[in-house]
Amino acid sequence: MSILNFLYTLFSGGKLKCQLYFDDTKKEINLPSMAINIDIIKECDVKGELGQINTSRKISVPSHISEKLVQLDQNQFNLANAINALPKNERSESIKKYIQILLEIHKTISNEGGETSLNKQNGDIGNSNIGNNNKNLKKFLDDRHFKSSALPDNLNKNQGYIIWPVALLAKTTYIHKAQAQLIKLLTDCGWKLLVIIGDCGKDAAKRDLPGFMNGIKQILSKQGIPFDIIAKISDYYQQDDTSPAIGNNLIKGITGTKILKSFHNISEGLKWEEFDKLIKKNYDETKKEEIKQRNVLHNIQPLLIWSLVATIVKESHSKAIVIAGEDEKVQWDYITNNHTENNLGVIYIHELKKEGDKTMDQEDIQIGSIQEMRNKLHIGNMAEWLYTHFVELPKFTTKQKPVFCKLSTNLCERYHDNCINCLFREGNNFNSTDFDKNQFVDIVYPMSNPAN
Numbered sequence: 001m002s003i004l005n006f007l008y009t010l011f012s013g014g015k016l017k018c019q020l021y022f023d024d025t026k027k028e029i030n031l032p033s034m035a036i037n038i039d040i041i042k043e044c045d046v047k048g049e050l051g052q053i054n055t056s057r058k059i060s061v062p063s064h065i066s067e068k069l070v071q072l073d074q075n076q077f078n079l080a081n082a083i084n085a086l087p088k089n090e091r092s093e094s095i096k097k098y099i100q101i102l103l104e105i106h107k108t109i110s111n112e113g114g115e116t117s118l119n120k121q122n123g124d125i126g127n128s129n130i131g132n133n134n135k136n137l138k139k140f141l142d143d144r145h146f147k148s149s150a151l152p153d154n155l156n157k158n159q160g161y162i163i164w165p166v167a168l169l170a171k172t173t174y175i176h177k178a179q180a181q182l183i184k185l186l187t188d189c190g191w192k193l194l195v196i197i198g199d200c201g202k203d204a205a206k207r208d209l210p211g212f213m214n215g216i217k218q219i220l221s222k223q224g225i226p227f228d229i230i231a232k233i234s235d236y237y238q239q240d241d242t243s244p245a246i247g248n249n250l251i252k253g254i255t256g257t258k259i260l261k262s263f264h265n266i267s268e269g270l271k272w273e274e275f276d277k278l279i280k281k282n283y284d285e286t287k288k289e290e291i292k293q294r295n296v297l298h299n300i301q302p303l304l305i306w307s308l309v310a311t312i313v314k315e316s317h318s319k320a321i322v323i324a325g326e327d328e329k330v331q332w333d334y335i336t337n338n339h340t341e342n343n344l345g346v347i348y349i350h351e352l353k354k355e356g357d358k359t360m361d362q363e364d365i366q367i368g369s370i371q372e373m374r375n376k377l378h379i380g381n382m383a384e385w386l387y388t389h390f391v392e393l394p395k396f397t398t399k400q401k402p403v404f405c406k407l408s409t410n411l412c413e414r415y416h417d418n419c420i421n422c423l424f425r426e427g428n429n430f431n432s433t434d435f436d437k438n439q440f441v442d443i444v445y446p447m448s449n450p451a452n
Contacts, residue, residue, distance in 0.1 A: 016080040016098070018446065021105070022073040024066050024226045029059050029109060034102065061109055068108055070224040071188065075398050076101045078447075082403045085442040094403060137185055140396050141347065144388060144420050146182075147326055149336045151345040152319065159190040160318035161228075165305045167198040168207055172215040172450040174365045178349050178389035179323050180219050185396055186347075187225050191321065194251070195220075195230035196308065200301040215450070222452075233301075236308050253315050254308070262314070263307035266339055270303075278302065278334070281327045282351075284358045306335050313340045320344050326351035327359045350388055353380040370445045374438065384424040390444045392419055404439035407432060 022029045061069065076098060083094045137155045141148065152158065162183060166176065187193055197213060213230060220227055231249050241255045279299055280288045291299065313320050324332055326348040336344050354360040360380065367373045377383040391402055401412065407422070407429055415422040423430040430437075446452055 015084045018077060018080045018084065020073050020077050020222055020224055022061075022066075022069045022224060023221075024070055024224055025221075027061055027066060029061055029069065029105070031059060059109060065108055066226075069105065071397055072101055072105050072108065073224055074184070074394070076105070078394055078398060079400075081443050081446060085439050086403055097400075137189060137396065143416075143418055144392055145425070146350070147329055147348045149329070149333055149346040150340075150342055151321065151347060155186065155189045155191075158319055160192070160316065161194045161312065161320045162186050162191045162323060163194050163196065163309055163312065163320055164323045165196045165198060165233075165309070166216060167301070168200075168209060168212055170207055171212065172219060174367070174448050174450060175325065175349070175352070176216065176219055177448050177450055178385075180223050180225060181389050181393040182347060182349055183220075183323055184223050184225050185393065186321065188397070193220070193225060193227040194312070195227055196236075196305065197230070197232045198301050198305060199232045199234050200297050200304060219450075233304055233308060237304070251312060251316070254311055258315065259307050259311045262310040262339070263303065266306055266310065266335070267303060269338065270334070275303070278331045281330075282357075282359045283361065284356070287359075287361055302331060306331075306339075309344065310335060310339045313344045318343070322346045324348050350381075350385055352382070352385045355380060367445075367449075370441055373441050373445050377437065377441070383430060384420065386444050386448060387423065387430075387440070388420055390447045391440075395419070402440070402443075404436040404443065406434040406436070408434075 017033075019033060021031070021033055079094065079098050079101065083091050083098060086094060138148075138151060138153055164179065164183060183193060195216060197209070197216070199209060209232070217227075217230065229249060229251065235250055236254055237256045237259055239250055239255045241257050279302055280291055283291070309320070309322060320343065322332060322344065324346055329346075329348055332346045332348075336342075336346060352360045352365070357380075367376060373386075377386075395402075402419075405419070411422055411427065411429065415427060421427065423435070429435060
């Protein structure tokens, strides 16, 4: 064990370092960064063929094995978090699964994406089931109560753009981290991500736009999510018909003139009273009053985004999927029903609610520590919301029962492995003594914390 690894092990209490190793943008896997965890594992009373893993250098890998490496890398990251939350005397079985994932990563690289490795639908990685059939993703989301509009039944065919409109805020939030969990499942299916930063309205000029954009990029990078374009909405409106000023960072042909034509078509059929209701959503009276005091540009930002998205759908001649919040469903229904001819689908992450069943503003989600998350589990639908996005969505790939759930396999079978129905919607087993809430928070907090 190197002196650096020894010091890390000493001061971390022997916990695994939770880190993604594969950079899908550079198509490079950082094997030296595995060294610390491998040394920690070797100190445990488990056997694994870890000597075959060469950790002396970074390795470039072929593009055609990226998808599998991204999935394996996410599996090891999730499992490392889970192992760290376990008491030391209960880690052995989970560490064996972790070793198998590291070995599978090495095998995939060693074979250079060979047919034997790539075509293997179910690797020997516990219950991880890496080769999951992505055509079942829509059903998985439907069964977990994700609302959607105009979504194709098979998300593994005719892939186009995932469009992620993100309002410019002072900093990234738990909502962004949750949306990234959903986006990852779609990029794993082959959809290309387009991020649009809404840089209009209140205090936009005063906010740290480069810092916020880097925060969004960091969220995507840590999830192993590749993205094609990340740009400001204002860039598109400024793109000239004859000589695009922004260049390669935008979709060519999506010019200001074309977007303004969509803006005219959409706004022409929308009454102000209806638009006012759309932007005030299900907020409480305090938030609605705040919206009334905003400047016009801020309040019409949804209309500017709708116009841009409608133009992208029309000009790209392919299916697109918007990622939005459930509280925006009425807004996007208006667009999908009237202006995109079934070429635009929308998937909504669950609405996070506070007391009185009112929408929680994403900038008001103040959770600064593990203990604070524990204290706020009872507020609104916080517990179900966290579980849905940070445990249940990753489970589509890993197929692993969470380590903090000791409920019987009979219950799993009764609810068809649908933890949301078991714990919250039907069974109310989240309050069972066989469900360790503290351990649940220990694992979910680092995954959801936007500061990480």
